[in-house]
Amino acid sequence: MSLCRSDPTENDSVEGLRPNARGPGLVTFGPDRVTEFCKKNKLQLIIRAHECVMDGFERFAQGQLITLFSATNYCGTANNAGAILVVGRGLVVVPKLIHPLPPPLQSPETSPERVMDETWMQELNIQRPPTPTRGRPQPDLDRGSLAYI
Numbered sequence: 001m002s003l004c005r006s007d008p009t010e011n012d013s014v015e016g017l018r019p020n021a022r023g024p025g026l027v028t029f030g031p032d033r034v035t036e037f038c039k040k041n042k043l044q045l046i047i048r049a050h051e052c053v054m055d056g057f058e059r060f061a062q063g064q065l066i067t068l069f070s071a072t073n074y075c076g077t078a079n080n081a082g083a084i085l086v087v088g089r090g091l092v093v094v095p096k097l098i099h100p101l102p103p104p105l106q107s108p109e110t111s112p113e114r115v116m117d118e119t120w121m122q123e124l125n126i127q128r129p130p131t132p133t134r135g136r137p138q139p140d141l142d143r144g145s146l147a148y149i
Contacts, residue, residue, distance in 0.1 A: 007051050008034070008060040008067070031061035038064050045093070047085065056083025057095045066093065072100040 015030035072082040082098035
């Protein structure tokens with residue numbers, strides 16, 4: 001059994017181990033297994049990858065496990081977002097989404113000279129959380145903020 005390539009079950013209500021459709025030797029594991037593993041190993045959180053999730057990240061087992069996938073539009077067909085995780089003081093984890101590019105315009109009127117409408121990016125940026133500041137914190141900033149990473 002390969003735990004490196006095994007996946008969580010489809011939701012928190014499916015417990016235990018089950019065969020995984022991705023191949024022989026792989027399993028899906030329930031939230032009960034995540035909780036047991038964390039407790040036994042004195043962990044608060046597991047962060048894993050190697051599974052394409054549509055929103056770039058996905059929480060499982062009441063937040064004890066996070067699946068992270070940074071490649072957008074996986075294999076050119078998935079149209080999934082990617083994500084990175086920012087880990088702040090106190091181990092506060094904040095996901096930052098990476099949105100896929102829009103599909104190319106296929107209309108006959110489209111020419112290389114025509115400027116592409118970029119309102120899609122403006123709409124995505126409105127929904128994104130702010131990126132934490134880099135470098136040394138300024139004295140007037142709140143010490144609990146993500147600027148103190």
